Amino acid sequence: EDKVVQSPLSLVVHEGDTVTLNCSYEVTNFRSLLWYKQEKKAPTFLFMLTSSGIEKKSGRLSSILDKKELFSILNITATQTGDSAVYLCAVEARDGAGSYQLTFGKGTKLSVIP
């Protein structure tokens, strides 16, 4: 069974701090790893990673994938209160029927204090 584990489950930091969120996975037929930010109900897409060692950046957020060690990290620098959210990691893999599925981790709840 495919598994995605995120750590820590929750994190409280002060504005300006840098945080690193972790995601490890065990899946067969890996295709990609995705990061989402969930503030209220619907997750919003952040990054999709398919290759090891290539950093994806968007403003203060960056992410990298290690397919050998089966993990990814999401970095947020100079955190702001607006970064407070649950960050979800999901892995896309081919299932037994030949189609692709996303398996989500439990998420990391980030709280940024002014």
Place this chain on the structure above:
Amino acid sequence: SAVISQKPSRDICQRGTSLTIQCQVDSQVTMMFWYRQQPGQSLTLIATANQGSEATYESGFVIDKFPISRPNLTFSTLTVSNMSPEDSSIYLCSAGSGRASHNEQFFGPGTRLTVL
């Protein structure tokens, strides 16, 4: 990207009743999915909504409890049948941009369901 809307955004229902949630995408998409997010939990895939055929359900979810329709490439419904308080959850519709993968999966705003 795809813009997805869901109706209703929230509802409070009585035990034993059923609720149908609608999901509308602003463009034709190949893949549509329904997820559930129970309090404090991550997203769990309920089923893949297949256009023109029966939905594909994940382990632990059955058609009698969660019937799904997908009459065309832009619309799907999920019904939560014979509800109990354990069904209280956020239900999310999503659409995949890729032909056979989730590349960039876009989510609807979700429906918050409370069952009394």
